[in-house]
Amino acid sequence: MSDAKNQGRLTSGCACGAVRYETASDFEFSFQCHCRKCQRATGTGHAPAFAVDISDTRLEGSIRYYAHAADSGARTNTGFCPECGSPIVSSTERFPDRIYLLAATLDDASVFKPQFAVFANEAQPWDRAPGNLEA
């Protein structure tokens, strides 16, 4: 699916380096989420993220999780580094085998290409989804 498919593994980490992870580069899909929860969690206009199979990802370091209801209503767990607060991962009860990783945690974040936008209706006037990504 992605251009990075044949490059093997993607390595990533939080801002302080206490959390590192490695995952398959052939992620299922990629998107940017403009929901208010992602805005608050990241302190930005949207969260760029990609979905991978949880069994294909190896996390190192401790991650703290908090549970909340996503704007879709699904029960969601979001994980962040307890040292620096960087958001790293989230998952929902609807897709227990899948996790969503935040693209900017990638060591080479330039490989990320969002395929679509979700909750574009909640986007801020200063951070609209590009027209080609409208959900």
Ligand SMILES: [Zn+2]
């Ligand atoms: Zn950290």
Ligand SMILES: [Zn+2]
């Ligand atoms: Zn969101």
